[in-house]
Amino acid sequence: MVDHYDVTDRIVIEGIRPSTPNGYPAKAVVGRATAVSADVFRDGHDVLAARVRWRTRGNGKGKWSTAPMRPLGNDRYQAVIEPAEIGAHEVQVEAWTDRIASWRHEIAVKLAAGQDVELELEEGALLLEGALSRADRADRVRIETAIASLRNSQAPPESRLSGALEPALMALLDELPDPSDLTRSAPSPLWVDRERAAVGAWYELFPRSYASPEQGKMGLAGATDRLPAVANMGFDVVYIPPVHPIGRSFRKGRNNSLDPTPEDPGSPWAIGAAEGGHLALHPELGSFSDFDAFVSRARSLGMEVALDYALQCSPEHPWVKEHPEWFHHRPDGTIKYAENPPKKYQDIYPLNMWPSPGPGVSPEKAEADRQALWQACKGIMEFWMGHGVRIFRVDNPHTKPFAFWEWVIAEIQAANPEIIFLAEAFTRPKLMARLAEVGFSQSYTYFTWRNTKAELQEYLTEVALGPKADYMRPSFWPNTPDILGGILRGGGAGAFRLRLVLAACMTPSYGIYSGYELCENQPMSDANEEYFESEKYEIKHRDFSQPGSLVPFVARINDIRRRHPAFSDLGNIAFHHSGNDQILCWSKVDPAADDVMLMVVNLDPHNTHEDTLGLDLPALGFEWHESYEAFDELTGMSFMWTGANPYVRLDPGLPAHVLHLRRHGRGGTAA
Amino acid sequence: MVDHYDVTDRIVIEGIRPSTPNGYPAKAVVGRATAVSADVFRDGHDVLAARVRWRTRGNGKGKWSTAPMRPLGNDRYQAVIEPAEIGAHEVQVEAWTDRIASWRHEIAVKLAAGQDVELELEEGALLLEGALSRADRADRVRIETAIASLRNSQAPPESRLSGALEPALMALLDELPDPSDLTRSAPSPLWVDRERAAVGAWYELFPRSYASPEQGKMGLAGATDRLPAVANMGFDVVYIPPVHPIGRSFRKGRNNSLDPTPEDPGSPWAIGAAEGGHLALHPELGSFSDFDAFVSRARSLGMEVALDYALQCSPEHPWVKEHPEWFHHRPDGTIKYAENPPKKYQDIYPLNMWPSPGPGVSPEKAEADRQALWQACKGIMEFWMGHGVRIFRVDNPHTKPFAFWEWVIAEIQAANPEIIFLAEAFTRPKLMARLAEVGFSQSYTYFTWRNTKAELQEYLTEVALGPKADYMRPSFWPNTPDILGGILRGGGAGAFRLRLVLAACMTPSYGIYSGYELCENQPMSDANEEYFESEKYEIKHRDFSQPGSLVPFVARINDIRRRHPAFSDLGNIAFHHSGNDQILCWSKVDPAADDVMLMVVNLDPHNTHEDTLGLDLPALGFEWHESYEAFDELTGMSFMWTGANPYVRLDPGLPAHVLHLRRHGRGGTAA
Secondary structure, eight states: OOOOOGGGGGGEEEEEEEETTTSSSSEEETTTTTTEEEEEESSSSSEEEEEEEEEEBSSSOOEEEEEEOOOTTEHHHHHEOEEEEESEEEEEEEEOOHHHHHHHHHHHHHHHHHOOHHHHHHHHHHHHHHTTTTTOHHHHHHHHHHHHHHHHHHHHHHHHHGGGGOOOHHHHHSOOOOOTTTOOOEEEEEEOOOGGTTSEEEOOOGGGGGGGGGTTBBBBHHHHHHHHHHHTTTTSSSEEEOOOOOOTTTTTOGGGGGSSSSSOOOOOSSBBBBTBBSSSGGGGGGOHHHHHHHHHHHHHTTTTEEEEEOOEEEETOOHHHGGGGGBBBOSOOOOOOEEEEEEEETTTTBSSSSSOBBBTBHHHHHHHHHHHHHHHHHHHHHHHHHOOOOEEESSSSSGSOOOHHHHHHHHHHHTTTOEEEEEOOOHEEEHHHHHHHHSSSEOOOGGGOOOOOHHHHHHHEEEEEEEEGGGGOEEEEEEEEEOOOOGTTTTHHHHHHHHOOOHHHSEEEEETEEEEEEEGOBBSOSOOSSBTTOOSSSSSOOTTTTTTHHHHHHHHHHHHHHHOOGGSSSSSSSEEBOSSSEEEEEEEEEETEEEEEEEEEEOOSSSSSEEEEEGGGGTTTTOOOOOEEETTTTTTEEEEEEEOOOOOOOOTTSOOOEEEEEETTTTOOOO | OTTTTTTSSSSEEEEEEOOTSSSEEEEETTTTTTTEEEEESSSOOOOOOEEEEEESSOOOOOOOOOEEEEETTTTTEEEEHHHHHHOEEEEEEEEOOOOHHHHHHHHHHHHHHOOHHHHHHHHHHHHHHHEEEEEEHHHHHHHHHHHHHHTTSSHHHHHHHHGOOHHHOOOOOOOOHOEEEEEEEOEEEEEOOGGTTTTTEEEEOOOOGGGEEEEETTTTHHHHHHHHHHHHTTOOOEEEEEOOOBBBBOOGGGGGGGOTTTTTTOTTTTBTTTBBBBBSSSSSOOHHHHHHHHHHHHHTTOOEEEEEEEOOTTTTTHHHHOGGGOOOOOTTBOOEEEETTTETTOOOEEBOOSSSBBBOHHHHHHHHHHHHHHHHHHHHHHHHHTTTEEEESSSGGGSSSSHHHHHHHHHHHHHHHHHHEEOOSSSSSHHHHHHHHOSSEEEEEOOGGGSSSSHHHHHHHHHSSSGGGTOOOEEEESEEETTEEEEGSSSSHHHHHHHHHHHHHHHSSEETTTTGGGTOOSSSSOOOSSSSOTTTTTTOOOTSSTTTHHHHHHHHHHHHHHHOOOOSSTTTTEEEOOSSSEEEEEEETTTTTTEEEEEEEEOOOSSSSEEEEEEEEGGHHHHHHEEEEEEETTTOOEEEEEESOOOOEEEETTTTTEEEEEEETTTOOOO
């Protein structure tokens, strides 16, 4: 059978980016330039033209917008699009044989070689006649004039041709797809988020630690009073662990012990008690109006609240009695608690997210149970969205089915495209990527365990410059309540400064867990990277005004991030040479905003290091031997540098330069 | 809607290799081990099991074969399959949650920690009961015994468990897919070729140059007499340019001149004359019985004939009159000849492989024309297959639609899966890869223009170790009638030796064009890499017995390739360190055959170079400090080496070692 080919099988369009490996939506940010590229080619040597078209794809479909694609070389073409709305979009690449451009090239070469071009002039006239029918009425006269000129056999060839080579006409013709072999890629889905899905500084706090009973304040009221200080540090998002009632049976005591005192508050992740489950508020945190006030105060300070979403239950969670079918059962009829043998977590009952048929459970019953459970889980989010939550930080998403996340995120975002999901995907690389692919807006990463120069360069190259960057947005956290890692333990305040600069100045989204600014650094043990006297199991009272606090440093970093648009992009990172293994140098450049930032960090928290750098000046927008100002946003000091090899020296106390590189007279001094 | 998920959506199977970017068949070789790998994972921490199944997929479907997949780490699994037939196959990856393996792990840890495992023993009994129904009758007793033992509450736990941990039972259970979440990938197509599609030494000759009229021999008869010498050099395939009548109008003379003498024979690629077109034989070459005798003689010498397949016509080709609709027309009604402006190729009419509707041509007529043309093009191949041809070397395939090749190769191979297609895809990288993807068995490559150490390492890494190796088989040609490149021009015999060693010992399929063994090296000019007095335009008479001929060297190389199975694989290449930029060192290892080859080449044809190498000995199967014999297959000399840093010195005259590395007493000396 020869008959299953169409002429549109002739042009190949493939390798479209942004994309994901399995056809899920790639991600973009509203109002931000997004490069769309593809391989476009066909047999032979004809010139091809290509463009991108895109539209919203929600309940109704929007109007197509288009942008011309330009050749990048090696048969790759690129356009820059700027989606104007959040939500689901589709993107298509269109290509066609640009016979007019091929003809222009051919006749120009022949004319230059002095060949007879009578036939070529008539071929051009015929091609323009073909374009006539596709042009707007307003443009037709222009084309008809060019045709008449091509056929004016009294004039010399150069003059007959000139009308067809007029720039305005060429531009007009370049934008007219030739329907005879116009070829379209399959539509690529693209999810467009609001900016906070990609850019933001997060701060994690346990509300209950801010209760001041002596003032009659419940946890949330006290935490609300803490918000101005957080906002003053320049954070965009306040993330709070679960706020629900905490189970009492097998409750964990201080330092994760199995024998709590009656006063121990328990871990917020042991969700559910007699007072209620995921739809309830822990009584000691306050009332729902306290919760609403917390959210509202954050908003008035320019911040958002991210709420923890942890799908697990304590043995007293109401679901255990109401829906035993949502849990795993053992042969003796008991519900299976969490284990990592030989460790037992008897305070936690994992949900059975995909109930199986079995004795007494028909396939229909198992399926009905799954649907009811998934709907209930979705209901939790909707409930808290009703209390103003627009961001969920999802606990251990890799222990629930990817299909569940795919479904629930799509369901929630179909009605509320502004909702953001951060995956606490501290798991294996392929699971982390899959969670991002099926819909999570952001992901925790391995940054926490990347310390050396080689590790950091390799990891950033992977997450910021590799294909996963099309759909996985890394969030860098130097610490979390579970992880006090690497040099933070013994590196002193300098280590906290340098890890903060790395996190905040490498990726657009990053966060710290409170206590970081006080350089809290006592681990459980050398082998256990959790905190000693972890806030997960006890109330912590901190004095944020203590001497040596990094509060001003944190505020400075977040201020720099806000003032410099270069920090809002992920893929604009580039590393520069240092021969010193402890000196890491990278840049972030926003060419449209003319914003050039260069970071230099001494990774050794114990020793001073110096080096002569090797900057890729053209990548920074400078000439190889140009002089320029390097203004250090951290210290306010200014250096005049010339050429690609400036000298730097960093001591462990202030181990970083965050430099704004400016041409003379480029203006703008930092506050 | 929650109801569109099935439990088989829970396990992710992705990134299957071998594969092609757009779902065309990957390639394998019959009887040769082929690794099939995939990412396999699900949420949570349960142990997964996976296997590959495959079957033929022709007119009927074959029986499935299966092979267990083993974890490679990082959630990747691999099986080795060995297809037993040539032709179309399909491959599927199957995975399931191995609940028995998860249970075995859990109970073992708990037992070791001294925990009570009564419930776990019963859980195991229930899991084994589930397996009972899936097992063969013969295996059931074994499983039932293990169940009874697990439930024997009189015995201590270790003893109750021991039956379930018996290796034969574990192996049996490992092979039993659990139907409750058995998940299958979409079938991946795999094309299985005979060995010659992947491995072979090719020799190109122009039959007409071997005519000896004084002996009454036509071209083919003379070329037939030349075949024993070609076979003695160890070649597997004799490739001959087009054998059809050659056009007379605008015929090219010597050195591609426009003013031929009446004696000039013309280029064989200007196909078609009064005597006929692609289905005819040039009268001066002889009769069809001469052609059949040529093919038959080659076969009796253990060689095959590859025929050129060039879809283009001279102005006198019968199709020009019979089917003017198969060509491009100009406004004055003339047929468009080939051009690369300002160059004109008036002796060649390109075929219009995809006729368009237009004035006087309805869409239906254009489509009928296309189908008729494609069928006629297919008919050419079938005609020559009728004369014993099983390999086609396809001229300039990138100037005809990919869809045509996809169609014609599939059509031909459906009936004749032994047919091999070599693409002369000297074109841009993405077109070259696409031709391989849509079906070509092999492809010419950029090897001809890769000369430096860095270029060669990078190129081999791409074509032998990158994802394209799943479907594109590179063929390395140091020269062709069109290309006399790089150091061959001024490097003397040493350059010819070293480029031969590179081509022959890096890739399983390689070829040379006759004259190479005589070190013919006069280019048209510095800028034009064609040969001066090219055989394309004139008859060449060569004295292959002349002093300095490389015939013995070529024979030696081909003999080494045949005796060492390591040279039959593409992906087994590994580079080893040399600090000298002119010394390239690589290995080819066939572990199954215990065949370890190490090549060291001096890339500089003018100077002697020496170095202390840095071998990755474990990759070669040796210990870091082991002593081993390095037997040079080129010279018969033997070196005793110890450790990873042997010293080598190569002079430009014999610029290569081809070393067989052997452990003491491993036996076998080369002939």
